[in-house]
Amino acid sequence: MALIKLNNQSLTAVTSLPAAIPTGKIGQVVRSVLSTTTYTTGTTSTSIFSGSITPSATSSYIYAIFTANYRMSCNDNTSNPYGNIRLKVGGSTGSTKADMRLRDINSAGATNIDRDFIGEGSAYWTPNSTSAQALHVCVEMGTATGRIGLYGNNDHTNATSLTLMEILA
């Protein structure tokens, strides 16, 4: 016994929906997870990992969400790290789409302090292109001392990740 019929047809025979019924706006989802915990020292912008998405139309937007599970560490009482985790297009020197600002862990007077945090950043833009868009999660320390580590799959269930979605026009 058929339970539901559309326009007196079975579901397998339906090839299109009436215009009044909105269709989905998410064209595709690409998720990348950092596989191994990675530490960065120094003030050079460093790509930690990346994801790539190819829009199906120039009118599409990209919605990017990165979740960072990270550790800030100092070696001594003068090496409090600070800096940024940034989402950049193309590589560590590309344009910034999102910026997660990390501040001093205030470990003055202590040595070998590690502190763990989790944070999230997002961006929404149109590249106006159907070429592949590579998005890099980069760490940029603001000081030459101390370090920032992004936790990977080998350390945490909630590893640092990047999710890219194509939002159709």
Next chain:
Amino acid sequence: MMTDLEKIFKAIENLQPNSSYKLTTHEADSQLVDEELFNNIVWNSPNNLTWSQVKAEMDKL
């Protein structure tokens, strides 16, 4: 007590202060520090260190 991971950062800082680099941990063991891990470091700043130098410094800590 410092872990080996903490020691390698400290050893590099002692031997070559203010170095800029990316250190990727082993996939199978995020705490394992060995010559392979050292050799896989991506240096953003000039590096003249060898694993034996770093290991010797780690052993002092």
